[in-house]
Amino acid sequence: MANEDTICLRCRLRLLASASRSAAHPLFPRAHTQTRSLRSFAAVANTSQCRRFTTAPSRSIEAPEASKTTSDETLPPQAPTPSTEESVRAARRLHGDTLPKGYLSEEEYAVYERLYGPPIFTEEADLVEDEVELAADEVEGEEMQDQVWLREGEDGELEEVELYKQSDELADEALEEDYESIEGEFVEAETDFGDSAPELIKDYHQDIYEKTRLAEAEADQDAEDLEEGEEFMRAHPLTVAGRFATSPSTLHLPKEKFVDPTAAILSQASHKHITQAALKIFGGPGLPQSASTARASEGKEQKTIPLDPSQEEMSSIQSNTYMAAVMPGVYATSMSTIVEVRRRLGTAWIEGLMKESGPLILDAGSGGAAIVAWREVLEAEWKRMNESSGQVSQEPAPLGKATVLTASNALKLRASRLLENTSFIPRLPDAIPHNHQAVKGQQRKVYDIIIAPHALWPLRQEYHRKEHVQRLWSLLNPDGGVLILLEKGLPRGFEIIASARSLLLDKHIASPDSTEYENSLQDQLSETKNVPRFTKKETGMIVAPCTNHSTCPMYTIPGVSQGRKDFCYFSQRYIRPPYLQRIHNARDRNHEDVQYSYLAVQRGRDQRKPKHDIFGKGFSQGDEATEAAFKGHEFVKDGESSDKEVADEPEIETNVNALSLPRLVVPAMKRRGHIILEVCTPSAKIERWTVPRSFSKQAFRDARKARWGDLWALGAKTRIAKTIRMGLPRNEQHKRPKRKMRSQTIEIGVNPSGNVIPDGMKLKKDGRLVKDRKNSKTGRKGRKMSEADFYED
Known part of the structure; x- marks a missing residue:
């Protein structure tokens, strides 16, 4: 403590924060005693076999008892045992440069002083908290003394504006750094445990799971509160109805x-x-x-689950x-x-x-x-x-x-x-x-x-x-x-x-x-099956993820394909x-x-029919539904609005079945000023729809929030077809089909005397054989060959 003036304020703040953790003050709840926050150390606080993992409060209680049983006589120095040195190292990892009074025994303190030097003793949490606040104020004053904000008052004079938000951020950053240091200490301590304490690792993961679950619940509650606020711009009802992910998404x-x-x-x-x-x-x-x-x-390699x-x-x-x-x-x-x-x-x-x-x-x-x-x-x-x-x-x-x-x-x-x-x-x-007709009393x-x-x-x-x-x-x-x-x-x-x-x-x-559908010819000719030529299909429909009943645009070629890049998942x-x-x-x-x-x-049910439609009016899929979805269902179309419609504000459309809308097959691609949505349309085509900012304020806002798998109802300004990369087809034995050999025509020239004209030679009208002097590989010309060169043999 004698060199306190030579330490910078930030280091002093870090040391004092570490001391506050040792004092177990409520200001730092993650260092509070008798909680799971100590993870590895608290798991074995009540065991007598692992004394080096005990928590600070338990050591502070055991220290006075040890001092009572210790004789006043000076004992000869003994070599530190491995457990003593490990206890000292654990105390160093837990408390850093500080150490509560009475935490270590005399033998352990001697080892501590030999390894790390004299520690900074802490006594009362209140004093440490005051010093932390004082140091934080000094840091805030030094960092903010050069920053002055002025504003013009009612009289036209400039007056200084005090900044409180930045000071709060500095304090929050300090606390976050302390928490990160604690987290690092625990991870380091757990790494040292290895296989010697599997229960500690189990408790560590259980604690992380519980805290993550609680944090997610709080975050979801905050999000719900934000959505209920007046300043929140609500999504379109059809956008909400077409959402795919669970709530919460995790x-x-x-x-x-x-x-x-x-x-x-x-x-x-x-x-x-x-x-x-x-x-x-x-x-x-x-x-x-x-x-x-x-x-x-x-x-x-793509493999299924073995079990x-x-x-x-x-x-x-x-x-x-x-x-x-x-x-x-x-x-x-x-x-x-x-x-x-x-x-x-x-x-x-x-x-x-x-x-x-x-x-x-x-x-x-x-x-x-x-x-x-x-x-x-x-x-x-x-x-x-x-x-x-x-x-x-x-x-x-x-x-x-x-x-x-x-x-x-x-x-x-x-x-x-x-x-x-x-x-x-x-x-x-x-x-x-x-x-099948069920027998009475034996229904399947x-x-x-x-x-x-x-x-x-x-x-x-x-x-x-x-x-x-x-x-x-x-x-x-x-x-x-x-x-x-x-x-x-x-x-x-x-x-x-x-x-x-x-x-x-x-x-x-x-x-x-x-x-x-038409049955196979083999079944029709079979005497035992007695199958007619045509069989009537049943009532039914695809609920998800497809919004069409045509051939899948990503599976136009049946079977296994090698090198497939685009698929629906x-x-x-x-x-x-x-x-x-x-x-x-x-x-x-x-x-x-x-x-x-x-x-x-x-x-047994088909929502495309009015009988089973959730709105009771039925709908159609195909090109008609795709064109309507591209134009958008943001507002009620002319002639369909109710009498309650206000003249200046068009009525918002809500009665559209989501099964007539295109679905996002990949996450939305957000660009500056526009959003690209890759969708599978009700007409069984993969297209890219572009929603710029100028198209619609509501549509652009919802497009930015659109997630993978959502059904899109607010239309787009432009659209283009997407080329599907389906790879090369393979047969059931995972072998490529044999390619058909292309027919090639080879011309063989014969001179008037019956000799075959060599490759690269030309036969002129006068019967002379001439070779092109231009080299097809290098493009250079060589020496012109005479006729004698061809008939030397």
């Missing part, structure tokens, strides 16, 4: 119903073994063969690995697609499913993760229904009955701890024939919603995938059942989803221009649970963006 896995039960199951096994198995099964660091997708720049719930043989460690590494990503993608289906089908659809005992749902590929996501949606809808009706119902939401396809007994045992009122089946039921079970994540790619042959899709379709409720197919957001995953889409459109879902961000964060060994980023391709179809 998903938090349900802690009580998913994260905690899974963590309890995984705690029975060694985390080291789970991590090693996950890296081995799912392709190494980053787990590219799990529900996650590797970056295209890494150039990794499948339909596998009969799955060991305990494989089941734990599947729950830890695959289920979180599958939950996120399932939740995203379910929310989108709920938005497109409207409130009446899901309220109808919650009548009586609830819906029947089949999970055919996620091992139960999709069931958890579906029930979260049902509970949210149940809560909304009670709030809108003004009733406070104590009854639980009617979740219905769930069925999960799980052939492995090990995975079935673990999934049963997450789900209630759920049946587990080892394989899918047989397909129900189209003209059909499902209101079927979710099949990552169920088609593991099937190697294309005809197996078609049979699987047709079986799932037959198990749907013919009066509004919904089928959701999910695959990884890779070119091959998109091709599998697009192939299933083509199958459903060709043979099952009817459209105004296609109500029946989407992204969902979620917060990793602590056990998955530990598998990734990640300490700086605890969220993940999982990419997926999907298809949602409904059987």
